[in-house]
Amino acid sequence: xxxxxxxxxxxxxxxxxxxxxxxxxxxxxxxxxxxxxxxxxxxxxxxxxxxxxxxxxxxxxxxxxxxxxxxxxxxxxxxxxxxxxxxxxxxxxxxxxxxxxxxxxxxxxxxxxxxxxxxxxxxxxxxxxxxxxxxxxxxxxxxxxxxxxxxxxxxxxxxxxxxxxxxxxxxxxxxxxxxxxxxxxxxxxxxxxxxxxxxxxxxxxxxxxxxxxxxxxxxxxxxxxxxxxxxxxxxxxxxxxxxxxxxxxxxxxxxxxxxxxxxxxxxxxxxxxxxxxxxxxxxxxxxxxxxxxxxxxxxxxxxxxxxxxxxxxxxxxxxxxxxxxxxxxxxxxxxxxxxxxxxxxxxxxxxxxxxxxxxxxxxxxxxxxxxxxxxxxxxxxxxxxxxxxxxxxxxxxxxxxxxxxxxxxxxxxxxxxxxxxxxxxxxxxxxxxxxxxxxxxxxxxxxxxxxxxxxxxxxxxxxxxxxxxxxxxxxxxxxxxxxxxxxxxxxxxxxxxxxxxxxxxxxxxxxxxxxxxxxxxxxxxxxxxxxxxxxxxxxxxxxxxxxxxxxxxxxxxxxxxxxxxxxxxxxxxxxxxxxxxxxxxxxxxxxxxxxxxxxxxxxxxxxxxxxxxxxxxxxxxxxxxxxxxxxxxxxxxxxxxxxxxxxxxxxxxxxxxxxxxxxxxxxxx
Ligand code: 9MJ
Numbered sequence: 001x002x003x004x005x006x007x008x009x010x011x012x013x014x015x016x017x018x019x020x021x022x023x024x025x026x027x028x029x030x031x032x033x034x035x036x037x038x039x040x041x042x043x044x045x046x047x048x049x050x051x052x053x054x055x056x057x058x059x060x061x062x063x064x065x066x067x068x069x070x071x072x073x074x075x076x077x078x079x080x081x082x083x084x085x086x087x088x089x090x091x092x093x094x095x096x097x098x099x100x101x102x103x104x105x106x107x108x109x110x111x112x113x114x115x116x117x118x119x120x121x122x123x124x125x126x127x128x129x130x131x132x133x134x135x136x137x138x139x140x141x142x143x144x145x146x147x148x149x150x151x152x153x154x155x156x157x158x159x160x161x162x163x164x165x166x167x168x169x170x171x172x173x174x175x176x177x178x179x180x181x182x183x184x185x186x187x188x189x190x191x192x193x194x195x196x197x198x199x200x201x202x203x204x205x206x207x208x209x210x211x212x213x214x215x216x217x218x219x220x221x222x223x224x225x226x227x228x229x230x231x232x233x234x235x236x237x238x239x240x241x242x243x244x245x246x247x248x249x250x251x252x253x254x255x256x257x258x259x260x261x262x263x264x265x266x267x268x269x270x271x272x273x274x275x276x277x278x279x280x281x282x283x284x285x286x287x288x289x290x291x292x293x294x295x296x297x298x299x300x301x302x303x304x305x306x307x308x309x310x311x312x313x314x315x316x317x318x319x320x321x322x323x324x325x326x327x328x329x330x331x332x333x334x335x336x337x338x339x340x341x342x343x344x345x346x347x348x349x350x351x352x353x354x355x356x357x358x359x360x361x362x363x364x365x366x367x368x369x370x371x372x373x374x375x376x377x378x379x380x381x382x383x384x385x386x387x388x389x390x391x392x393x394x395x396x397x398x399x400x401x402x403x404x405x406x407x408x409x410x411x412x413x414x415x416x417x418x419x420x421x422x423x424x425x426x427x428x429x430x431x432x433x434x435x436x437x438x439x440x441x442x443x444x445x446x447x448x449x450x451x452x453x454x455x456x457x458x459x460x461x462x463x464x465x466x467x468x469x470x471x472x473x474x475x476x477x478x479x480x481x482x483x484x485x486x487x488x489x490x491x492x493x494x495x496x497x498x499x500x501x502x503x504x505x506x507x508x509x510x511x512x513x514x515x516x517x518x519x520x521x522x523x524x525x526x527x528x529x530x531x532x533x534x535x536x537x538x539x540x541x542x543x544x545x546x547x548x549x550x551x552x553x554x555x556x557x558x559x560x561x562x563x564x565x566x567x568x569x570x571x572x573x574x575x576x577x578x579x580x581x582x583x584x585x586x587x588x589x590x591x592x593x594x595x596x597x598x599x600x601x602x603x604x605x606x607x608x609x610x611x612x613x614x615x616x617x618x619x620x621x622x623x624x625x626x627x628x629x630x631x632x633x634x635x636x637x638x639x640x641x642x643x644x645x646x647x648x649x650x651x652x653x654x655x656x657x658x659x660x661x662x663x664x665x666x667x668x669x
Contacts, residue, residue: 005046009053012043016059017158017250024154024221025252057129057158064147067211071143074134078228080120080171082139082305083288083312089267092289095311096263102308103296111239112269113225113257115286115312117200118175119207121149122228125168128159128249135207139305148207149174151216160250166232170251172224176203177281180219194366197388198378199283221282224251237294256280259292270313277315286314319378319388322346326371327358327402331410331434335425335518339364339402341375341387349379356385360422361404368392370399410434413566416518418555427559429516430470431568437463439516443471447522447613448514449506452499453492461485471514472575475500507621508535508583515573517563519556522613526620527551528560530594533586539564539573594623595669600633601626604647605640607660612640618667630655638663 016039022030044060047053054061086092099108120136133149134142149155152174159168176184176199184202185195196202206218224246227235236242240259247253256276260269270287277284291297291309300308323344330338339358346353356377358364367390369375374394379385404424408415413428426432429439440459444451451474462468467481477500482493506514512535513525520528531549532538538560546557563569601624603615610618615638616626630637630649637650637657650657658666 002050005050006053009043009046009050009058012039012046013058015039016043017156017160020059020153020156021160021250025247025250027255059157062151062153062157063216064150064212067213068147069210071145071210074122074132074137074142074144076122076134076136076140076142076228078169079305080122080136080139080142080228081302081307081310083115083310084303084306085286086311086313092266092270092311092313093263095289096266099291099296099300099309103291103293103299105296107262108296109262109292110260110266110289111243111257111292112260112266113288113290114254114273114280114282114284115288115314116173116175116223116254117198117283117285118173118203119200121145121172121174121207121222123149123155123170123172124229125159125164125170127166128162128164130155130157145207147212148209148215151212152220152222154220154222154252156250158250161248164233164249165230165235168230168249169228170224170246171226171228172222172251174203174207174220174222175199175282176206176219177221178283179281180221181283184219222252223254223282225254225288239290239292239294239297242294260289266313274315284315285318286312288312316347316350318349319376320346320348321374321376321391322353324369324371324373324375324387324390327364327369329405329409331408331426331432333435333438335427335429335432335435337404337408337415337424337426339404341369343375343377346377348377348385351379353377353379353385356387358387361402361417361424362422364402368401370395370401372397372399408432408434411568413568414562416558416562418519425518427518427562428566428568429518429563430572431566436469440468440471440474442516443514444474444503445514447617448510448516449503450510451496451503453496454499458496470572470575472572472579475504475576475579475581504579504581506581506583507617508533508586509617509621511535511581511583512538515563515569518559520559522617523620524552524556526617529586530620530623535573535577539570596622596624599624599635601636601638602628602630602634602646602650603638603640605643607638607640607663609660609664615663622667 016036019031019036022028040059043058047058047060086095096108100106122134122136122142123130124132130150132144133146134144136142150157178199181196181199181202188195196205203220206215206220209215224243227242236245243253243257256273258269260266266289273287289311291300297307297309302308324341325344326342328340328342330340332338339360341356341358343354343356358369367387369387369390374391376388376391377385378388404415406415407413408426408428411426411428411432413426413432415424416427417424426435429435437460440463441456443449444454444459465485467477468474477497479490479493479497482488482496483490507529509526509529512520512528513522527549528538532541543557543561546552546560547554596619601619603612603626607615619626627634630646630653632653634650634655637646637655639647639657639659647657
């Protein structure tokens with residue numbers, strides 16, 4: 001029995017390791033994630049039943065249970081080197097000349113590798129098993145980060161095959177791929193925690209965790225680029241061949257690595273990688289050129305802690321220092337106010353940058369950025385330039401703190417900010433030039449005023465041509481004005497004027513929704529109409545009265561009050577009413593008197609005579625509550641064509657169902 005168990009364990013471990021190899025090293029996954037997870041689950045279950053068969057190099061043993069109190073020091077027997085820098089082709093040409101002269105050869109072959117912007121790490125394998133992982137530290141003394149490194153799937157806990165040296169110290173870079181970095185930062189912001197400045201800081205922060213469980217959640221990766229201590233085998237005498245051996249043992253090598261010939265080869269490799277830089281999965285800050293021939297490396301030797309046989313040719317910096325001239329406000333088409341840093345133009349990441357986003361007030365507070373400050377600007381890849389930090393030591397005088405304006409810089413309306421939200425927005429939705437087009441599109445849309453024939457494109461055209469400025473102007477449009485527009489035939493113009501006329505007969509709820517007040521959706525608009533019965537009462541309600549309405553909280557209440565406090569908004573509403581927009585008086589004195597009050601409906605499937613949203617609105621107008629899912633609390637389920645599981649559930653629960661005919665009859669009653 002136990003022998004069979006051991007055999008299955010061995011099989012599973014081998015298979016899992018082999019899939020890891022295909023995925024990370026060969027970059028050619030063999031099985032879907034689900035299959036990989038299944039194998040790992042099976043192994044884990046067997047190991048739980050037979051804990052005596054668990055070994056530290058089992059793929060289930062990546063995440064340790066107990067956090068550390070502190071990291072212990074590690075002495076590097078072979079020092080971990082740093083690299084000299086080349087900032088220009090001239091620097092590189094000097095380097096090449098020194099090598100040619102040093103080894104007395106006309107043309108040198110170089111192993112060219114992307115210079116990854118991560119953390120240098122040493123991995124010590126004894127008899128093929130990962131024993132210890134350490135940071136570079138100062139090159140001689142680093143920190144033991146074995147437990148954290150073990151959580152990185154791209155690092156094998158056990159080497160592949162059998163022909164590896166008894167002692168093998170692999171060196172390489174732990175990185176956080178760009179996509180993982182973006183995701184991690186989104187999560188950080190969501191949790192209200194500080195985002196990381198760049199992938200390198202994120203990788204460093206992740207490895208510095210005392211609890212490996214946290215590191216395990218971070219999207220870290222690893223590429224090898226060399227060896228340190230080796231015992232028990234002579235490795236190939238070319239760097240590139242040695243890297244091939246590492247690859248065969250399951251260590252990941254950067255797929256962009258290449259052997260190039262002479263200075264010319266170095267330069268064309270540089271150019272091709274610089275072109276690709278933004279589309280590579282990992283952040284790189286240059287190219288490392290290493291003399292491929294190990295004999296030549298030995299001839300060249302070292303200066304202080306850097307080899308004379310290698311150099312890092314840096315790409316143009318992605319971070320530069322400049323002056324923050326001012327913080328301006330941009331108003332977006334949805335009314336969001338975004339602070340923008342106006343910068344003294346600076347060349348960074350390959351372009352001249354003179355603006356950077358500052359996101360919101362919280363971000364400005366976090367940076368403590370003030371007009372006149374010296375700041376560090378970062379532009380990586382195609383992303384919008386960011387301000388990384390303020391150089392406080394260069395601050396002079398006492399610049400004032402920044403505060404979001406209380407009035408919209410475009411239209412002068414009051415600004416507002418939801419509690420617990422980072423965005424400040426303009427409340428002059430109907431009037432603000434920045435929001436004009438969106439406000440008009442929303443107003444005309446099917447579920448709002450339902451102006452047939454007035455699509456988004458036409459709204460843009462009407463505003464761009466200066467025919468309308470606000471939603472009220474729509475009702476002044478004449479056929480003569482419209483026919484002047486490009487691609488507007490007389491018939492379409494006439495139809496549009498008719499649709500506008502027809503749209504004037506609406507409902508109070510539609511009208512409230514059409515105003516496009518922040519956080520007032522269709523349902524809230526309907527609730528307000530049902531409760532207050534008249535526009536006047538809604539416009540004049542104070543906070544207390546608004547909070548009495550079911551499902552209306554303080555945010556909605558505040559938004560309504562602020563909206564109807566803006567003179568501009570009031571004027572537009574007044575004009576609309578003067579133009580003849582009207583709705584049937586809602587006669588019910590209170591919502592309890594409406595025919596369907598207290599009844600909960602679910603609508604499922606396709607109705608022939610109306611859309612689901614219209615059906616919903618019709619029910620709400622009669623006081624019913626419309627829910628998205630069937631439960632014991634549901635009173636009626638309206639069933640259209642191809643209804644799906646909600647209909648079955650209704651039958652199971654014994655709930656009354658209505659077909660379309662019965663439903664229409666009910667509405668007409
Ligand atoms: C990076 N950071 O990608 C070296 N490196 O070699 C590569 N760093 C290095 N090589 C010797 N590709 C010392 C550092």
